[in-house]
Amino acid sequence: MPAPYAGLLERYHDWLDLPAYTRPVTLLEGNTPLIPMPRLAEELGGGFELYVKYEGLNPSGSFKDRGMTAAISEALGRGVRAVICASTGNTAASAAAYAARAGLRAIVLIPQGKVALGKLAGALAYGAEVIQIEGSFDDALALVVEISQKYPIALVNSLNPYRLEGQKTAAFEICDTLGSAPDWLCLPVGNAGNITAYWMGFRQYHVRRGSGLPRLLGVQAAGAAPLVLGHPVEKPETVATAIRIGRPARGEQALAAAEESGGRIIAVSDDEILTMQRRLAAHGVWVEPASAAGLAGLAHEIAAGRFNPRGQRIVAICTGHGLKDPDIVARWSTPPRTLPASLQALTDALLREAA
Numbered sequence: 001m002p003a004p005y006a007g008l009l010e011r012y013h014d015w016l017d018l019p020a021y022t023r024p025v026t027l028l029e030g031n032t033p034l035i036p037m038p039r040l041a042e043e044l045g046g047g048f049e050l051y052v053k054y055e056g057l058n059p060s061g062s063f064k065d066r067g068m069t070a071a072i073s074e075a076l077g078r079g080v081r082a083v084i085c086a087s088t089g090n091t092a093a094s095a096a097a098y099a100a101r102a103g104l105r106a107i108v109l110i111p112q113g114k115v116a117l118g119k120l121a122g123a124l125a126y127g128a129e130v131i132q133i134e135g136s137f138d139d140a141l142a143l144v145v146e147i148s149q150k151y152p153i154a155l156v157n158s159l160n161p162y163r164l165e166g167q168k169t170a171a172f173e174i175c176d177t178l179g180s181a182p183d184w185l186c187l188p189v190g191n192a193g194n195i196t197a198y199w200m201g202f203r204q205y206h207v208r209r210g211s212g213l214p215r216l217l218g219v220q221a222a223g224a225a226p227l228v229l230g231h232p233v234e235k236p237e238t239v240a241t242a243i244r245i246g247r248p249a250r251g252e253q254a255l256a257a258a259e260e261s262g263g264r265i266i267a268v269s270d271d272e273i274l275t276m277q278r279r280l281a282a283h284g285v286w287v288e289p290a291s292a293a294g295l296a297g298l299a300h301e302i303a304a305g306r307f308n309p310r311g312q313r314i315v316a317i318c319t320g321h322g323l324k325d326p327d328i329v330a331r332w333s334t335p336p337r338t339l340p341a342s343l344q345a346l347t348d349a350l351l352r353e354a355a
């Protein structure tokens, strides 16, 4: 019998640069499915292999758990009693979950009114102290950076290097499953920690295992695209709340990673993001809006003739679960009908539809 799965820190122990005092805190995160999407690939022109890495199946519903197991384990081992983060929602839920698991106090700052319902509910349910800031994510991040420098409160945003150590494991899993790196990796870019972590992971795997390297297609929302515009965005706006960030903390590294890989960072409209969210759901994979951005970017580039997918093996990272943002579905779905509780009414309604 193989040993039971014991979480990322154990599974990739030899690959992660964590201090010896680290005390593992895990909810058995990671090990997410890489789902083949042959019909969606056909719809996008065909002739290539397409997979979705479904990160929404992590314990708190997003990839943030990969980094959080590492950051909270380090903080616990260091003897810190409290952790803090700024968040568009998923970091908050994840920090709250892992802090609860470790018995630590969690404080999360969120931009007022800008956080999707399922994320806020998560942070509250796990028992975090949630504080709304009358400002943006970027304002909240500046505050938590400052307070964590003055007090013994560990910062668990992706500025924390251990977050990236944990997050890079997703690249290892993809190589393990496919037997090598894909040709392209498409993913959303917000604060830019994730694309930076993937590039770290793929490079490390390539050095040790000769797995090859993917090209990176990083995708921002048009209303929050500082890395495409080349300057910060003061008032970022997009339905994809997880990437509504105007001043990415790891922007320089993200640009360097995309360039080094031979890829690029592009922007897509909110319409393209929601259309891809709907399309993915129509194939059985429901993700939150930001998570559809990577594939929306791929579709955008193919349609514009800037990307020839033929013969390529492409992996799209779907970063968070659709349940995180239930309200947004009302934008593109048909609301349920109400009928009397009668067989006649039901039969009439269904047959009329079939006709």
Ligand SMILES: *Cc1c(COP(=O)(O)O)cnc(C)c1O
Binding pocket: 062, 063, 064, 090, 091, 158, 188, 189, 190, 191, 192, 193, 194, 195, 242, 243, 288, 290, 291, 319, 320, 321
């Ligand atoms: C955090 C997050 C992102 C963006 O990741 P960055 O590391 O900030 O670039 C994208 N999608 C979801 C669902 C997220 O939670």
